[in-house]
Amino acid sequence: ETGVTQTPRHLVMGMTNKKSLKCEQHLGHNAMYWYKQSAKKPLELMFVYNFKEQTENNSVPSRFSPECPNSSHLFLHLHTLQPEDSALYLCASSQEGRGAVHNEQFFGPGTRLTVL
Amino acid sequence: GIQVEQSPPDLILQEGANSTLRCNFSDSVNNLQWFHQNPWGQLINLFYIPSGTKQNGRLSATTVATERYSLLYISSSQTTDSGVYFCAVDPLTSGTYKYIFGTGTRLKVLA
Numbered sequence: 001e002t003g004v005t006q007t008p009r010h011l012v013m014g015m016t017n018k019k020s021l022k023c024e025q026h027l028g029h030n031a032m033y034w035y036k037q038s039a040k041k042p043l044e045l046m047f048v049y050n051f052k053e054q055t056e057n058n059s060v061p062s063r064f065s066p067e068c069p070n071s072s073h074l075f076l077h078l079h080t081l082q083p084e085d086s087a088l089y090l091c092a093s094s095q096e097g098r099g100a101v102h103n104e105q106f107f108g109p110g111t112r113l114t115v116l
Numbered sequence: 117g118i119q120v121e122q123s124p125p126d127l128i129l130q131e132g133a134n135s136t137l138r139c140n141f142s143d144s145v146n147n148l149q150w151f152h153q154n155p156w157g158q159l160i161n162l163f164y165i166p167s168g169t170k171q172n173g174r175l176s177a178t179t180v181a182t183e184r185y186s187l188l189y190i191s192s193s194q195t196t197d198s199g200v201y202f203c204a205v206d207p208l209t210s211g212t213y214k215y216i217f218g219t220g221t222r223l224k225v226l227a
Contacts, residue, residue, distance in 0.1 A: 037157075042202075042216075042217040042219050043216060044202075045201070045214055045215070068213075072130065088157050090157075090159065092159075102147060102206045103148065104147075104149060104161065105215060107151075107158070107159035109156070109157065109158045110158065
């Protein structure tokens, strides 16, 4: 599946580092999402951008900072992370209307993050 | 909030066997998706199925929204079917762009 790409695929960082995760979707969608998948846990929604506006911030710590410069690109800026932030970070996109029914989401391959 | 439960949590099959995975949800939903997460972490869309039955090759899915469950059938399983299967629901009352994921069924198919 090349509709949603993510870079880097693997990242190891120290707690004092600053890094960014990048997501790009080639599906012409207008909504993009960041999810976190920790070991033995369900996927947790972190952020939602719809029509480039952040519409959801699921109580995520401020050391995670999203940026959506346009409807095709989504970044997750990381700063002073903790070892418990080590996880698989997944990006997704969908085409949303203004109604309450949400459409099919498509996922990127994920970035596996390790915080030392 | 809505609860999404999947069963069984773990399943081991011999190649060629059939299986049924179940997703129960505690409240009404607009939509439901089934995904297969391969060993490299990629989530692959299987079905987008708010209600009714769909088939795609050896896989089929049925959602009975009024009874709040969905089933994923895998026939003639292959080793490449191994991985984790997730259902995700779009709650009717959420009002936000939030799919809620179940905890998954981990499937291992033995050659």
